[in-house]
Amino acid sequence: MFSWLFLQIFCRISKVIKILLSFALYIVLVIFNKYCTKTMAKVLTKKEENYSQWYNDLVIKADLAxxxxxxxxxxxxxxxxxxxxxxxxxxxxxxxxxxxxxxxxxxxxxxxxxxxxxxxxxxxxxxxxxxxxxxxxxxxxxxxxxxxxxxxxxxxxxxxxxxxxxxxxxxxxxxxxxxxxxxxxxxxxxxxxxxxxxxxxxxxxxxxxxxxxxxxxxxxxxxxxxxxxxxxxxxxxxxxxxxxxxxxxxxxxxxxxxxxxxxxxxxxxxxxxxxxxxxxxxxxxxxxxxxxxxxxxxxxxxxxxxxxxxxxxxxxxxxxxxxxSDNNGLVLPPKLAPIQVVIVPIYRGQEMQDQISETANKIKASLESKGISVKFDNRDTHKPGFKFAEYELKGVPVRIAIGPKDIENNTVEIARRDTLTKDTVSIEGIENVIPDLLDEIQNNIFNKALSFRNSMITKVDSFDEFKDVLNDKGGFVLAHWDGTKDTEDRIKGETKATIRCIPLDVEKEEGKCVYSGKPSKFRVLFAKAY
RNA sequence: CGGGCUAUGGCGCAGUCAGGUUAGCGUACUGGUCUGGGGGACCAGGGGUCGUGAGUUCAAAUCUCACUAGCCCGACCA
Structure with a gap:
């Protein structure tokens, strides 16, 4: 009877201690959490930390699927x-x-x-x-x-x-x-x-x-x-x-x-x-x-x-x-973006909102007449900063912000999603500026991807080099191959890289298979693949 | 299909090891006031069959078994 009572008391005491400890830990976590939300990117795993998690987060947080x-x-x-x-x-x-x-x-x-x-x-x-x-x-x-x-x-x-x-x-x-x-x-x-x-x-x-x-x-x-x-x-x-x-x-x-x-x-x-x-x-x-x-x-x-x-x-x-895409979210090419331009108003009070809406709607109409898809986000339920982050996450190529200062100066602030840069420009002629900007973004996105891709094609001539490049650098590896399934399978078994293709524009080049040393007439493209 | 981990308000999690009074927290949500040029603050409020189904027990979010779904690693693969 006594031992049972003792056990109960002991359990209670240890529970109390546990609760106190958890409480202390909790306080620490809350403080840490507050600190984090103010100083770090909020919703996405960083690409550099965990690429596949970044991808998953992005697809879900950007509301794709x-x-x-x-x-x-x-x-x-x-x-x-x-x-x-x-x-x-x-x-x-x-x-x-x-x-x-x-x-x-x-x-x-x-x-x-x-x-x-x-x-x-x-x-x-x-x-x-x-x-x-x-x-x-x-x-x-x-x-x-x-x-x-x-x-x-x-x-x-x-x-x-x-x-x-x-x-x-x-x-x-x-x-x-x-x-x-x-x-x-x-x-x-x-x-x-x-x-x-x-x-x-x-x-x-x-x-x-x-x-x-x-x-x-x-x-x-x-x-x-x-x-x-x-x-x-x-x-x-x-x-x-x-x-x-x-x-x-x-x-x-x-x-x-x-x-x-x-x-x-x-x-x-x-x-x-x-x-x-x-x-x-x-x-x-x-x-x-x-x-x-x-x-x-x-x-x-x-x-x-x-x-x-x-x-x-x-x-x-x-x-x-x-x-x-980047650590802020999607980056969509203008030609495929469901929303190409988003207009975010910045205002204080109903009167200012009405005034800015009028300007925003004019800009919207003039851009739409050029075949551009525009969203004017005049929700009063979210603040500008929130909207900025949201449309960045969703990869909208161009954001136009209009605030009281802009109304005064007849300007708007234009932000590019691809470079994350901002510019203040005159409202006059904006229906010509934006189409050019969208083209420029489209080209910039492609060129950026192209130079990255080109920097990630590596020619190798030995199997050690082949493995080193795959492990340290990744990307495409151009190497000689003897043309046999056996060699292809062995390379896959040892490195997880597969032959992605024999490029159509491949140059004739005498060489030796990087794995077997047998003669080869051209290089093929290896990579680890999705 | 094999190994590991997971499932608790909409979302993210604590609590499970060691069963016990009313299951907590952040965020999101609702109302209000102040706010508004990069994810605002405060006050008040609502919301949970603890994945599903069985079992053990006086008592199950907690233990056991099965199932379902997800994540990671492998095998497989246009």
Missing amino acids: ENSAVRGCMVIKPYGYAIWEKMQSVLDKMFKDTGHYNAYFPLFIPKSFFSKEAAHVEGFAKECAIVTHYRLKNNPNGKGVVVDEDAKLEEELIVRPTSETIIWNTYKNWIQSYRDLPILANQWANVVRWEMRTRLFLRTAEFLWQEGHTAHETRDEAEKETKQMLNVYTDFAQNWMGVPIIQGVKTESEKFAGAIDTYTIEALMQDGKALQAGTSHFLGQNFAKAFDVKFASKEGKLDYVWATSWGVTTRLIGALVMAH
Whole structure:
């Protein structure tokens, strides 16, 4: 009895001590916390401290996307989706301008279609989602619903990881004669690849993309199409996203399963890792043979159709984020920014607010007449400083601040997101200043990324050097390779670097494989990649 | 899919080891006053089935098991 009482008392005393200690610690933390919020960047992990955490923070805090209740699947939030819509509209126009048109094919693909192209199935089999039943029923043993085992599908359906099979099964019915060619179809769709490790935008179980699927009379025509679309992607990446890329062709082991050749555009992220930003495949007659798609030529001969496919995904948003952004948040290229200019008023009292709003609305209208997207943020619920930080986080390229001093002097303060510099300029002629500034920002962002990228391409001639560069510096490594899968695999095993591509503009150069010492005729591009 | 960690107001966390009265804090939110050229201050207020489900116990945020989701490392991969 006494010992029990003693124990109770002891417990209480130790609890009291614990509480006192926690309280002291808490006070210290609170003070520290207050100090921190006043002196440090508030919301983002620093890029230099933890790059992937910085990326995650950025995507979430800038309101681009968030994780969902479904494993591996993200919710693309309005601001992130607005960027995707801009990408879509630009790309869609580029596709139409090169003679393509849109269509839509089913989400579900009969399982048997996959077994028709053996190489292709190997590439995706391990990450397919499969529909086996078509009905639910109330759980007879309790709450909720269960799968109705009586509603089993005769043939399972695969949720498309890509649409070659369903499309080529369809093209078979569309194509009889050379007069039916070419077919230049594209579809905007979602696809599912059951990824084990996912990251917002970069790798998710479901993602959005476009996939072009074309059919041609001749090999030559299909190859030209493949390269044309690679150039379209290059144009988009460099001139719209401001992301410099390297065009190249994939090695046998890195190419799309089912393709003869896979062409790629490879971008470099700020942490020195490469990211494949788009691919264009020359499929040869592989799918035509698998789905028996023949056409009668002008000479009346039957031949298999030549094919291409090409795609870019919402991963481009990840590339956009990682290519340009800084510790203050996103940096968006003006050509893809949902909001290109934000106007923040600074005022005291209703009267001043009205006065400034009038000026702000005039500026807004004059900029909009030039085709610029402008947001006038006249919320009275947030202070100017808060808004400054918020739009920086969201990467709005240009901010115009208008306060009482500006009204007096007929000026505004213009702040650039890319350089974080501020200037006071006259309101007169601002509708001409801003478009030029947006162009300049677009160019500056690209040039900055380009000089970084160029500084991160290193030629090496020994395997020690190869490893040192990858570990200490990162980026692309140009090295001789003997052309064998074995060497490629070994290098990957030892360094985690893969051959990103054989650059299209590669110079002929006699050399020795950096790993095996065997002869090589040109250098290939290695990097650790996303 | 293997190893490790995690899940507590909207968000970020403490409390869990060692079960015990009314589960706290920051931030966000609501109202008010002062403010306003870089994430404001003060006062008052509301909000939590402690991831889900079972179990142990007089008593579970706390212990056990299963499940779900997330993060990190690996394996796999267009």
